[in-house]
Amino acid sequence: MLIREAAADDWPRIWPFWHRIVAAAETYAWDPATSEEDARALWMAPGKRVYVAEDATGAVVGSACVTPNYGGPAARIANAGFMVDPDHAGRGIGRRLAEHILTTAKDEGYRGMVFNAVVETNPAVHLWTSLGFTILGTVPEAFEHPRHGLVGLHIMYRAL
Helix, strand or coil: CEEEECCHHHHHHHHHHHHHHHHHCCCCCCCCCCCHHHHHHHHCCCCCEEEEEECCCCCEEEEEEEEECCCHHHCCEEEEEEEECHHHCCCCHHHHHHHHHHHHHHHCCCCEEEEEEEECCCCHHHHHHHCCCEEEEEEEEEEEECCCEEEEEEEEEEEC
C-alpha cells in the first residue's frame, strides 16, 4: 500500500467513500446530506494536509487529513480525520494511515493530537486506544446513532 499526499484530482476517488461513510451517520458528526461541494471544502480545505492510501492496483482505498486543532499559541496540537472505503475495511488501512499521520504530524512539529468527537460506538475507538490515545472525557448522549440511539462522543488525546 502506498500512502502519499493527495492531489486535487484525487477528490473524485475520495468522494464516493467519503459520502458513503458520512451518509451512514454512524461515525462522523457531519450532516449526512453534505453536498459534494461542501464535503470537498471540509476535507480538502486550505491549510489541511490530506493523504490517500492506494492499493496495489492504484485504487484510492482510504484518506486522512491533518490540521491544527486550535490556533495561535495552541496551534501545535493537531486534529485529524480518517476514512477507509468500507469495501476495504479490516485490512489494516486505517492503522497504516493513522501511523503515517502520527509520524507526519510529529515531524511537522505538532506536540499532540486531539479528536474532538469520536462516536463511542465507532470500532476505531479500539484502534485509537491501541495507538496510545486516551479518552479525556465523553459528552453523553451527544450523537444520534441510527442503530444505537443516543450515544456519547469521546474527546481523545495523544502526545506526540
